Amino acid sequence: MTDRSEYNISNHAQNEEETIPQEIRRARRARYSKLNLNLLSDGTCIYLFRFTLGEIERITTALGLDHVYRFSSIQVRKNLGFAMLLNRYSFPRRLGDMSILFGMSESNVSVVCRGFESIVMNQIKWGLQFNIKQFRPENLERFASAIYDKGAALPNIVDFIDGTMQAISRPSQGNEVQKAFYNGWKHMHALKYQYVVTPDGITSSLLGPYVGSRHDQYIYTMSKTEARVEKYLDIVPDVELPFALYGDPAYMVSKCLYSPFEGVSLNLDKKINKSMSKVRVAVEWEFGEVQKYFKYSKYKYAMKTGETSPATVYMLSTVFKNMIHCTGRNRSPTSSYFGLEPPTLEEYISGLRRDKIDGEDEDDILF
Structure with missing residues (x-):
């Protein structure tokens, strides 16, 4: 059964996507290509995510995250999903800007970021206190x-x-x-x-x-x-x-x-x-x-x-x-x-x- 919070998140993101003209959505889908973190230098990773790729791997491993997560209709590896959350938090970015960087639609970017918020918070909720x-x-x-x-x-x-x-x-x-x-x-x-x-x-x-x-x-x-x-x-x-x-x-x-x-x-x-x-x-x-x-x-x-x-x-x-x-x-x-x-x-x-x-x-x- 689909989790209610997951449904609400994906539904909200879908409504945001529907406000964009259809021809623009088609053009974006035609050029979407997911970001390959392995192609980024350490300096670029620190600029975008505040951590190097090696540090992101250490964090996701220590948090006990699964290798792959599925949100609605999108599947994301743990390092990429965590990097998206870090990029979202590092600066008040528009979803459209993140869409260009990560090669995903605005709705999927929103769904992944909110999903990883819940996942990480659930792992640390007691120790955070x-x-x-x-x-x-x-x-x-x-x-x-x-x-x-x-x-x-x-x-x-x-x-x-x-x-x-x-x-x-x-x-x-x-x-x-x-x-x-x-x-x-x-x-x-x-x-x-x-x-x-x-x-x-x-x-x-x-x-x-x-x-x-x-x-x-x-x-x-x-x-x-x-x-x-x-x-x-x-x-x-x-x-x-x-x-x-x-x-x-x-x-x-x-x-x-x-x-x-x-x-x-x-x-x-x-x-x-x-x-x-x-x-x-x-x-x-x-x-x-x-x-x-x-x-x-x-x-x-x-x-x-x-x-x-x-x-x-x-x-x-x-x-x-x-x-x-x-x-x-x-x-x-x-x-x-x-x-x-x-x-x-x-x-x-x-x-x-x-x-x-x-x-x-x-x-x-x-x-």
């Missing part, structure tokens, strides 16, 4: 030492937590929906996500989306991050200073989450706040890295709730950003600042592909 391998005891010791060595006053901080807001097109579902998505501080309609960044430059936890009007502390509570943090960071029982996250003043202090001192009057408190602010900026750098490599997620006019999937686009773009840093070809500013090497591609993806563990629920996955 909390990549357990990034929080192994040996990693936590390494992270804490690196942050402390850069001048942090607190010796037990291993990660930085923050929220990011991504603009979307104004929802068309009515005033109530528009009001929920509207952020009065930034004066835009948006979706919010919660980041946890480790000092090796990897966004090790990404949760969302939440409507733009929500506060960061509300998102922290609703995402059940506190329970995960206590489980994976407090690895030594009854220790005086357990490992902890560090966030901005929006977060309430708890056993495993610290934030700046408020209303400080003592010089010591001021020095602690200043030293922690200096290292916490790393989480902001990672927000910029997503936009640097995958600009499609920032093109708000294409991010339409109910029509596209803004959350899937942004979350996968963040994962692909991590993968770029894991190749070693482009080190993240966070990794360079703290002097820590990120995991290899295979190590990072194996953490993403973890199974569901006790206490996690399908309802926690919002995208």
